[in-house]
Structures are given as structure tokens and as C-alpha cells.
Amino acid sequence: MKEELKSLFAEIVGLNNVIDDPALFGPYTDDFTDHYVSKPLAVVRPSTTEQVSKIVKLCAQYNVPIVTQGGNTSLTGAATTYRPDAEIVLSMTKMKNVIDADPLSDTLTVQAGMTLAEVHEAAESVNRFFPLSFAAEGNATIGGCCACNAGGVAVLRYGTTRDLVLGVEVVLPDGRIYNGLRRLRKDNTGYDFKDLFLGSEGTIGIITAVVLKLFPAAKEKETAFCCLNSIQDAGKLLNRFKMKAGSSLTAFELISDLPIERVKKYLSDIEVPPLSDSPWKVLVELSLEKKPQESMMEHILEGAFEDGEITDAAIASSLQDSHTFWHVRESIPLADRTAGGSIHSDVSLPISLIPEFVEETSAMLLSAYPWLGLSIYGHLGDGNLHFNFVSPEDPGATYRNEEGIREILYSQVNKFEGSISAEHGIGMLKLDHNYQFKDPLEIEMMRKIKNAFDPKGIMNPGKLLKTE
Amino acid sequence: MKEELKSLFAEIVGLNNVIDDPALFGPYTDDFTDHYVSKPLAVVRPSTTEQVSKIVKLCAQYNVPIVTQGGNTSLTGAATTYRPDAEIVLSMTKMKNVIDADPLSDTLTVQAGMTLAEVHEAAESVNRFFPLSFAAEGNATIGGCCACNAGGVAVLRYGTTRDLVLGVEVVLPDGRIYNGLRRLRKDNTGYDFKDLFLGSEGTIGIITAVVLKLFPAAKEKETAFCCLNSIQDAGKLLNRFKMKAGSSLTAFELISDLPIERVKKYLSDIEVPPLSDSPWKVLVELSLEKKPQESMMEHILEGAFEDGEITDAAIASSLQDSHTFWHVRESIPLADRTAGGSIHSDVSLPISLIPEFVEETSAMLLSAYPWLGLSIYGHLGDGNLHFNFVSPEDPGATYRNEEGIREILYSQVNKFEGSISAEHGIGMLKLDHNYQFKDPLEIEMMRKIKNAFDPKGIMNPGKLLKTE
Incomplete structure (x- = not known):
């Protein structure tokens, strides 16, 4: 970085908060994609809004783009540099009051x-x-x-x-x-x-x-792991819980059998509740203001069992049980990464279309790539699936075919009126796909907003919108 | 209207959906302000989005501004014409599919x-x-x-x-x-x-x-009217309900004694529950998935009574009772209008500051206008008050002093970090006050958006932003 600019930044935040030695960039370069690595001009660490304001004024004057960075956990390359040696990373990690x-x-x-x-x-x-x-x-x-x-x-x-x-x-x-x-x-x-x-x-x-x-914390929770014969039954079970539990329903997580098998296989220290074999599992949680005299969870699951929507269920009998159940769910990404060749996605769909979407898309993918391991799980209650892929036999296979796999997946998402990014965002990772599937009019509207607010294009270039 | 334009509109929506005879404007001229009256070039009534699209293209070509109108219930003059004989009213009332x-x-x-x-x-x-x-x-x-x-x-x-x-x-x-x-x-x-x-x-x-x-409908409701000695107690009672009832709390309406007295006085057919005298009342409602074995409402109100937060309460014992309670609340605006000299407002504040805001603002207003009747009620749970005014003795008095009254009220709202429009919007009615109290930077940002989307200024001129 030019010494002049460095000393101007240092006047704002102090010299120890302007890092321009690449050997010290370590904590500010990566994200969770394992793909994007920042090469900033410098890392600047403000402590106050006024300091951020001064830094931005300086960058606007010198036409230096700014990548604002939080905890380096982006899953889309949204907080790493776009052009090497041309942008500053503005680390927000000192602003914690x-x-x-x-x-x-x-x-x-x-x-x-x-x-x-x-x-x-x-x-x-x-x-x-x-x-x-x-x-x-x-x-x-x-x-x-x-x-x-x-x-x-x-x-x-x-x-x-x-x-x-x-x-x-x-x-x-x-x-x-x-x-x-x-x-x-x-x-x-x-x-x-x-x-x-x-x-x-x-x-x-x-x-x-x-x-x-903020909210008052719910005082009681009821958690259960259910076994289901089909994803259609998962849709029925979700509807049953919505109708019977209303706003007490706080989580409804769908998990296919393969990711659970992988947790068992690759993460042997994770305790998986002893459940019968079934192609689909659901982790469901109710949050209640007070302990009901009879369990709402048991009552609802009894009805689901009688109507054949579930084949088996384990209800947590303690907070420890509940944590065990959630730990299985939360360990899936690690199990997938351990299995090898893991590539992830984050799509959303109208909830009613998910069973048909999953069946049709799985069949298309396995027809094109018979060796592909499907790791399907997600927040069914939000219509949000992590439709992920692994290839334990040959970890390179998914990466070599990533474009083709994503093409099938995203085309299907588009056909079923879904979104290619439910919760992770676009960043750099999904920029091309977003331009491929989004209505050009909406891209044009986004451009209008960008130009109205950031005509110089110094704010996080190359993310969400292509640089012009 | 020029015959040329009329026939072009008629080509899009049919001649019977282009009304340009002022004698037939009746259903499309007013709103709920009793203040703004439209004088359109014509009323155009599309049935489809494609028709709306064609109308807008035509208006853009001829530089004719468009006032989009729904059910004529605006409380701020947001859907009536700004300049007479220059704009069309686009009535959406045929688009009902x-x-x-x-x-x-x-x-x-x-x-x-x-x-x-x-x-x-x-x-x-x-x-x-x-x-x-x-x-x-x-x-x-x-x-x-x-x-x-x-x-x-x-x-x-x-x-x-x-x-x-x-x-x-x-x-x-x-x-x-x-x-x-x-x-x-x-x-x-x-x-x-x-x-x-x-x-x-x-x-x-x-x-x-x-x-x-959409949501599943709650199956059970519990409704109560409570009497309170102070607005501070209303804040405490709200907090109690939030902590004890969580998401079951669906309404918490604060009402001062004067509007209830006016309902009794001016709307004798409205049944007011027999409650003891108290400066404040609260109408509270819980919505539950199933009938609890013991009433949640009774349980919470017992605690509130023991702690001195309420002095009396009536719990609805039937759906009819509940409707009676709500009918009192919903009749207040009519009672105020019947009393005479009614002017209304729609402000919001941080919930924690409402007691101090109400006491300080009431004192300032009554000091300046000792004859002023305060009609204070609203959605305390949302921080939203309808801080309204009447002057039954001399209905003209509030109108003559409206600017001074609003100046005190809105300056206080501004001091307490509130909003001068919680739910009614700005329209034409509050445009000057919004410019007075809003940060000029935010007005400038709004202008950027307006210019980016509507550079010709043909969309509902004179509302929300001043015409340039």
C-alpha cells in the first residue's frame, strides 16, 4: 500500500489497526468456502462508526474499494477481496459494544x-x-x-x-x-x-x-426424532404439526437416510438415537410457555403413527437427549466433508412442491451421475433444503462435475419456482448462476439501486452484482 | 380529458371502464380523511396486470401522472389526486381474483x-x-x-x-x-x-x-378488560403478559378513561362492560392452540392483581363477551368523531418510554390548551398510540389549533425517538411534518430511490416525497 494512504488510515484508527504486512493477514483472508482467499492492500480495524465513516471518505477520495468483513464465515465468498492488491479489508471485529x-x-x-x-x-x-x-x-x-x-x-x-x-x-x-x-x-x-x-x-x-x-425465552421444549417412509409423509407430518401446535412449532428439520448413515460411519463419537431404518427422518421441536399436563409432542405423534405418517419416533426425555438429537443434525456438514468430495447448496422452494422436486431432481441427478451421493437435509418448515453432494469413493468426482451437477439442480429449482440461495446469499460463488436464472429486469433494478448509492463502485465489488 | 387519450385508454380496458364524466366520479374521489377530494382527468379501471402495464406505458408516453387507488380508506390522503384535472385515478377494485x-x-x-x-x-x-x-x-x-x-x-x-x-x-x-x-x-x-x-x-x-x-387459525381465545391505576402499571402488565404468555399474547390495547366515557356518552347502544373507575384500561387477548385445563388469563391476572398492577378485570366468558369487549375498543374513533372536533394521530415510540412520553406530553398539551380533550388509546404492545384530540364544547377549537397541537405532539415524539406515522403512512397529510422531523439524509436517500425508479415523476405525485 502507498505509504501516504497507510498513514492516513493510521491517523484514523492508529497504526496498530492498519495491517499491511501480508504475513499478518492470516486471520482476515479466508472464509468457509475453502475457495476464496483475500489479497488485500491492507486490513483496517475501526472501533467506532465515526472511524468507519472517515475510512470510507478516504477510500472514496482515493477510489479504493472496501470489503467489509465480519467473522470470516461466509459460505459464498461474500467477504473476501475480488481484485488482489487493490482493495482494503475493513474488519468489524473490534466493534463489539x-x-x-x-x-x-x-x-x-x-x-x-x-x-x-x-x-x-x-x-x-x-x-x-x-x-x-x-x-x-x-x-x-x-x-x-x-x-x-x-x-x-x-x-x-x-x-x-x-x-x-x-x-x-x-x-x-x-x-x-x-x-x-x-x-x-x-x-x-x-x-x-x-x-x-x-x-x-x-x-x-x-x-x-x-x-x-428480543423475545421472552420459551420455558419448555419437546424434541423428537421421527422415522418416515416417504418425503410425502414428511409434508403431511409438517402440516399436522402446524395445525396442532401452531406457533409452538419451532423447528422441523428433514434429513434423508444417507447423511445420518454418514454421521454414524465417519463421526463415531456422535451418539445417534437408536431408530429403525427409514428413508427419511424428521427432527421436530416444540417450544412452550409452560410444561403441559400431557405432552403435546406425544399427542401429535400418536395421531401421526395411527395415520401411518411415521413408522417410529424417539422423544427426548431430557434436555441432554434433546442436545444429542440436535448434535446429530448439526454434525451432518462435518460428516459430509469427512466423507469427501462434499459440495453444498442452499435452495428454497414452495413447501408444497418439495416432495415432487426432491424425487424428480434426485432421479435426474442419479441418472446423469450414478455414483453421486445425495445428502439431502434442511429446514422443511421454511422450504429450505441443503441439497448437497458427496463422492466418498472418488472425492474429486463431484468437483470435476460440479458445474453439471449445479446446472441440473438449479434448473430444477427454477422450474419449481424456487431460489438458488435461501439463506447463504450470492457473494462471488453464485454470481454467474444468479445472473443465469434471475429475471434480467430484476438485475437491472438491482443495478439502479447500486448506481444510486455507490456510483463509484467501491463497496464490495464483484459480489451480488457483476462489476461493470 | 383529451379524446385521443380517452380512446387509447378505452382500447385497453373498454369504454365502460374509462370514466371521465365528473358526475360519475363519486365512488373514486374521497378517502377517510374527510379532507382530500380527487379531481381526476378520468378514472380508469383495469382487470389485469397486462392492462395496468399498458395504461402505465401510455401515461409515461403522455406524461400523465397516476394515482393508484384501492378502497378509498386512506387516513393520510395517499390515494387522492395532488393536482386537479391533471392525473388519472387508477382504480384497482376490479382486480379481485x-x-x-x-x-x-x-x-x-x-x-x-x-x-x-x-x-x-x-x-x-x-x-x-x-x-x-x-x-x-x-x-x-x-x-x-x-x-x-x-x-x-x-x-x-x-x-x-x-x-x-x-x-x-x-x-x-x-x-x-x-x-x-x-x-x-x-x-x-x-x-x-x-x-x-x-x-x-x-x-x-x-x-x-x-x-x-397464511397461518393455522388459533382455536381458543381468552379476552379480558382490565382496570389500572397508572400507565406505568400498563407497562408492567404488558411485560408480565409477554413473559407468562409468550407468543400466545395476540393483543394488548391501552385505552385511557376519557374515550371510554365518550363511548358511553355518545354511543348509547354500545355495551360497555361494568368496570370500576380507573384512569386506564387494557384490553388483552390470548390465542391458544387448545383450551387449557386452567385458564391462562385468570392465572396471569391473579398475579397482576396480587402485585397491584390491576385493580379490577372482566374476563370474557363467551365469544359474545369477547366481541362486546372488542366492540368498545373499535367504537372509539366513532365516539370521538361524534363528540366533535376530533383530530387524530398515529405515533409510535419505544415501548419502555411510553409512560413518560404520555405523562409529559399530556401535561404540555393541557398547559397550552387547557380545554383540550385527550383521547389516548392504541396498540401498546406495538408501541403504537393513537394520541387523539377532541373538543366537545367547541368543535372548531381543535381545528383552529391543530398546527400548534401537532407541533407539541410531534416534537415530543421526536424527542422520545418515535415515529410520527406508525401505521397510517404519510400521504399528503403528513408530508410537511415528515420533512420537518426526518433526517435530511434520509429524505435525500428516498429521493435517490424515487429518481432511480420514476424519473418522470408520474407515480402518485405529492405523496411521501414533495414534487420537485
């Missing part, structure tokens, strides 16, 4: 660099609950969750990040600060900028602080 | 001209429930609800219109059709246009169809 905790309003206002796990702790410290949750929550920052509108395991009841954020503070591409940190449930005084910035992957501004919605 | 009902996906796709009551019926016909609800639902169209992001009585549990819409179809200001009718719970493939169009009051496009979220 609680700005305001207001349990009576059920709000928590925090800086964007706080990890999701730290947000959970801050909510618990005022006797409240923040529902967003997923495996990487120890590293992922709340700002990163906002930038890609993260999903996770509690969407069925509480929605995605978008639904859990009331307001945002954003440093705009010219360095000015938009203060939308409102603790309001209702505000109809203009265009909805909060939702425009959420999911925009840092391409039109830098989210520096957020107001989060 | 159900496009798709998908109960397994919990979605309902409808044209935008369907009334909210008709949407309720369509949801019920597939054994589901659409929660958005307010007094004008028999006339208000779902498209109008989307355009102003309507709220209502179920926001505490289900959110505003924004939270209940999954996708939109929009005719853009150049006449092209954006098809975002996705039945997906999760879709992270680009900027969030759905939320950009929602709440935009017809200023950047015309919402022609929407995908709505």
Missing part, C-alpha cells in the same frame, strides 16, 4: 462486530432471548448476519435476520452516516431502508450497528 | 384489488387464517394495505403487512412488469424489492398482485 439494552421494549442495540453468540449472551443478561442461531454463531458477526440475511434453525417460528432487526446504522459509500437505529415496531414514514441494506452483502453501505428484536 | 391458494405452503396469491375481508374469506376457504385486521377491512384493498404497510390489531403477534407478504408483482413506472410473486419463506438472491415497494405509497410502482403468508 452493547449500545443499549431495553428489555421492556424487547430491543437490544449493538455494534455490528459482535458475534452472534455474544448477542445471545447480551440478550440473556436482560432475561430475554435472541432467536437467530446456526452452527457458526461463535464466529459469525451480527453485522455479517445482516449483510447476508442469515437464516438458521429458528426461522420457522421467528423468521430470518431480516425479521429480527428493527433498525440499522449504515455508513454510506460517500462516508455519511445513516442513523436508522430505531427501537420501533412500526414506522411508516418512508421507503424501507432497513430491509434494503439487509441482504445487500455490503454492496451499498456498511452496517455499523443494529437494533435487534 | 385469487391467483393461487396453497395451504401446504401456507400461501395465498391474490390480485391487489381484493378487499381485506375477501382475503380473510379466501384464507378460511382453505382452512387457514390471514391475521391482518382493522376496522376498515371491508373496504380496504390488500394492495392498499401493502402500499401503506397497514398495521391493525394483530401486529403484536403477527407483524405489520410487511411481515405478512412474501412476494409482490409490480408494474414499474415505465410499464414493465416486475414478477416477484414468490411463494418462498427464504430468498437471498438480491436486494429486497418486496420491502422497498411495501410502504412506498404507490410512488415507485403499482402493486398488482401479492403472495400472502
Whole structure:
């Protein structure tokens, strides 16, 4: 980096927060794709919104693009550099303060660099609950969750990040600060900028602080693992739970038999509940305000068993049991990676079409690639499947055929009116596919927004939209 | 209207759907403000999205502005003409078809001209429930609800219109059709246009169809009217219900004593439950999946009584009782209008600040206008108050002092970090006040969006943004 620019950054954040020695870039280069590696001009680490504002003004003046980075857990290359040696990485990890905790309003206002796990702790410290949750929550920052509108395991009841954020503070591409940190449930005084910035992957501004919605924590949980003969039955079972349990239904995770077999095979320390063989399993959870006099879970599953929707079920009899069940679900990505040749996807579909989609798409894929291992699981209650692939016999086979595999999968998603990215975002990984399947009019509309806010194109280039 | 333009519109929608005789404008001129009256060039009534598209292309070509109109229930002058004899009213009331009902996906796709009551019926016909609800639902169209992001009585549990819409179809200001009718719970493939169009009051496009979220209907309800000594106790009671009832809490409506006295005085046919005198009342409702073995409402209210948060309560013992209770709440606006000199507002605040806000603001208003009748009620659970005013002795007094009254109220809202429009929107009524209190940077950002989508300014001029 030019010494002049370096000293200007150092004036803002101090010399020890401007890292331009590539030997020290380590913690700021990778993400969870194992594919993209940043080669920044420098890593700059602000502590305050005002510092972010000054950095952005400087970058705008010098035409230096900015990659805003949280916890390095992107699954799409959304927070790594696009052009080597030309962009700075703006690490948000020093911005970790609680700005305001207001349990009576059920709000928590925090800086964007706080990890999701730290947000959970801050909510618990005022006797409240923040529902967003997923495996990487120890590293992922709340700002990163906002930038890609993260999903996770509690969407069925509480929605995605978008639904859990009331307001945002954003440093705009010219360095000015938009203060939308409102603790309001209702505000109809203009265009909805909060939702425009959420999911925009840092391409039109830098989210520096957020107001989060808090909830009272549910006091009781009932968890069960069910065995099913068909994915059609999974759809029926989901409908049964929705009708009988209403808003008490907080998770409904579908898992095909292969990933569970792989957990058993490759992760022998994971305890898998003793369930009978079946092509599909469902992990279902109810959250209740108080312990019912008779188990709601048992009552619903009895009906499902009588109607032939399930063939077997294990109900957690303790919190420990429940953790064991969830641990199986959460270990699937690791089991897939251990099996070898793992490539993942993150698609969503209208829930009613999922059985037909899965059957038709599986058949097409296995017809084209008979050796392919399908690892199908996901949040059926949200219509979100991780339709993943492994090839334990020849780990290179999936990678060599990745384009063909994705072509079949995404064409089918398109045919069934789905989305090629339910919760991970686009980043660099899915940029070409997004242009392939998205209506060109919508790309044009996105371009209008980008040009209106970031005419110089210095905000996270090469992500979500192609650079012009 | 020029005969040429008239015949071009008639080619699109048929001659009987182009009304240019002012004697026939009647059903298309007013709204609920009793203040704004449309003077259109013509009223044009399309039946399909393609017709809307053609009309907009024609208007773009001839530079004729378009006021999109639903059920004429705007409370802010958002759907009446800005300049007389220069704009067309595009009435959506013929666009009433159900496009798709998908109960397994919990979605309902409808044209935008369907009334909210008709949407309720369509949801019920597939054994589901659409929660958005307010007094004008028999006339208000779902498209109008989307355009102003309507709220209502179920926001505490289900959110505003924004939270209940999954996708939109929009005719853009150049006449092209954006098809975002996705039945997906999760879709992270680009900027969030759905939320950009929602709440935009017809200023950047015309919402022609929407995908709505459906829910299983709660099977049991418990409703109670409580008496409280102070608004501080109302805050405590709300917190108690949130902690004890969680997501079963579906309404928490605060009402001061004066509006209830006015219902008794001016609407003698309304049955008011016999409750002891108290400065504040709360109407609270729980929705449950099944009838509990012991009443959750009784249990919670017993604790509240023991802790001195309430002084008296009436619990509905039948559905009829519950309707009686709600009828009192819903009759307040009529009682205020009957009392005379009614002016209304629609503000929101951080819930924790409401007691202090109400006490301080009431004192300031009564100090400036000792004769002023305060009619304070609203959705406390959403932080949304209808802080209204009457002057039964001299109905003209409120109107003569409206600007001063609003100045005090809105300055206080601003001081307490609230919003001057929680659920009604801005329209023409609140345009000046919105410019007065909103950060100029946010107005500038709104202008960027408006210019990017509607550079000719033909979409609902004079609403939400000032015409340039």
C-alpha cells in the first residue's frame, strides 16, 4: 500500500489497526468456502462508526474499494477481496459494544462486530432471548448476519435476520452516516431502508450497528426424532404439526437416510438415537410457555403413527437427549466433508412442491451421475433444503462435475419456482448462476439501486452484482 | 380529458371502464380523511396486470401522472389526486381474483384489488387464517394495505403487512412488469424489492398482485378488560403478559378513561362492560392452540392483581363477551368523531418510554390548551398510540389549533425517538411534518430511490416525497 494512504488510515484508527504486512493477514483472508482467499492492500480495524465513516471518505477520495468483513464465515465468498492488491479489508471485529439494552421494549442495540453468540449472551443478561442461531454463531458477526440475511434453525417460528432487526446504522459509500437505529415496531414514514441494506452483502453501505428484536425465552421444549417412509409423509407430518401446535412449532428439520448413515460411519463419537431404518427422518421441536399436563409432542405423534405418517419416533426425555438429537443434525456438514468430495447448496422452494422436486431432481441427478451421493437435509418448515453432494469413493468426482451437477439442480429449482440461495446469499460463488436464472429486469433494478448509492463502485465489488 | 387519450385508454380496458364524466366520479374521489377530494382527468379501471402495464406505458408516453387507488380508506390522503384535472385515478377494485391458494405452503396469491375481508374469506376457504385486521377491512384493498404497510390489531403477534407478504408483482413506472410473486419463506438472491415497494405509497410502482403468508387459525381465545391505576402499571402488565404468555399474547390495547366515557356518552347502544373507575384500561387477548385445563388469563391476572398492577378485570366468558369487549375498543374513533372536533394521530415510540412520553406530553398539551380533550388509546404492545384530540364544547377549537397541537405532539415524539406515522403512512397529510422531523439524509436517500425508479415523476405525485 502507498505509504501516504497507510498513514492516513493510521491517523484514523492508529497504526496498530492498519495491517499491511501480508504475513499478518492470516486471520482476515479466508472464509468457509475453502475457495476464496483475500489479497488485500491492507486490513483496517475501526472501533467506532465515526472511524468507519472517515475510512470510507478516504477510500472514496482515493477510489479504493472496501470489503467489509465480519467473522470470516461466509459460505459464498461474500467477504473476501475480488481484485488482489487493490482493495482494503475493513474488519468489524473490534466493534463489539452493547449500545443499549431495553428489555421492556424487547430491543437490544449493538455494534455490528459482535458475534452472534455474544448477542445471545447480551440478550440473556436482560432475561430475554435472541432467536437467530446456526452452527457458526461463535464466529459469525451480527453485522455479517445482516449483510447476508442469515437464516438458521429458528426461522420457522421467528423468521430470518431480516425479521429480527428493527433498525440499522449504515455508513454510506460517500462516508455519511445513516442513523436508522430505531427501537420501533412500526414506522411508516418512508421507503424501507432497513430491509434494503439487509441482504445487500455490503454492496451499498456498511452496517455499523443494529437494533435487534428480543423475545421472552420459551420455558419448555419437546424434541423428537421421527422415522418416515416417504418425503410425502414428511409434508403431511409438517402440516399436522402446524395445525396442532401452531406457533409452538419451532423447528422441523428433514434429513434423508444417507447423511445420518454418514454421521454414524465417519463421526463415531456422535451418539445417534437408536431408530429403525427409514428413508427419511424428521427432527421436530416444540417450544412452550409452560410444561403441559400431557405432552403435546406425544399427542401429535400418536395421531401421526395411527395415520401411518411415521413408522417410529424417539422423544427426548431430557434436555441432554434433546442436545444429542440436535448434535446429530448439526454434525451432518462435518460428516459430509469427512466423507469427501462434499459440495453444498442452499435452495428454497414452495413447501408444497418439495416432495415432487426432491424425487424428480434426485432421479435426474442419479441418472446423469450414478455414483453421486445425495445428502439431502434442511429446514422443511421454511422450504429450505441443503441439497448437497458427496463422492466418498472418488472425492474429486463431484468437483470435476460440479458445474453439471449445479446446472441440473438449479434448473430444477427454477422450474419449481424456487431460489438458488435461501439463506447463504450470492457473494462471488453464485454470481454467474444468479445472473443465469434471475429475471434480467430484476438485475437491472438491482443495478439502479447500486448506481444510486455507490456510483463509484467501491463497496464490495464483484459480489451480488457483476462489476461493470 | 383529451379524446385521443380517452380512446387509447378505452382500447385497453373498454369504454365502460374509462370514466371521465365528473358526475360519475363519486365512488373514486374521497378517502377517510374527510379532507382530500380527487379531481381526476378520468378514472380508469383495469382487470389485469397486462392492462395496468399498458395504461402505465401510455401515461409515461403522455406524461400523465397516476394515482393508484384501492378502497378509498386512506387516513393520510395517499390515494387522492395532488393536482386537479391533471392525473388519472387508477382504480384497482376490479382486480379481485385469487391467483393461487396453497395451504401446504401456507400461501395465498391474490390480485391487489381484493378487499381485506375477501382475503380473510379466501384464507378460511382453505382452512387457514390471514391475521391482518382493522376496522376498515371491508373496504380496504390488500394492495392498499401493502402500499401503506397497514398495521391493525394483530401486529403484536403477527407483524405489520410487511411481515405478512412474501412476494409482490409490480408494474414499474415505465410499464414493465416486475414478477416477484414468490411463494418462498427464504430468498437471498438480491436486494429486497418486496420491502422497498411495501410502504412506498404507490410512488415507485403499482402493486398488482401479492403472495400472502397464511397461518393455522388459533382455536381458543381468552379476552379480558382490565382496570389500572397508572400507565406505568400498563407497562408492567404488558411485560408480565409477554413473559407468562409468550407468543400466545395476540393483543394488548391501552385505552385511557376519557374515550371510554365518550363511548358511553355518545354511543348509547354500545355495551360497555361494568368496570370500576380507573384512569386506564387494557384490553388483552390470548390465542391458544387448545383450551387449557386452567385458564391462562385468570392465572396471569391473579398475579397482576396480587402485585397491584390491576385493580379490577372482566374476563370474557363467551365469544359474545369477547366481541362486546372488542366492540368498545373499535367504537372509539366513532365516539370521538361524534363528540366533535376530533383530530387524530398515529405515533409510535419505544415501548419502555411510553409512560413518560404520555405523562409529559399530556401535561404540555393541557398547559397550552387547557380545554383540550385527550383521547389516548392504541396498540401498546406495538408501541403504537393513537394520541387523539377532541373538543366537545367547541368543535372548531381543535381545528383552529391543530398546527400548534401537532407541533407539541410531534416534537415530543421526536424527542422520545418515535415515529410520527406508525401505521397510517404519510400521504399528503403528513408530508410537511415528515420533512420537518426526518433526517435530511434520509429524505435525500428516498429521493435517490424515487429518481432511480420514476424519473418522470408520474407515480402518485405529492405523496411521501414533495414534487420537485
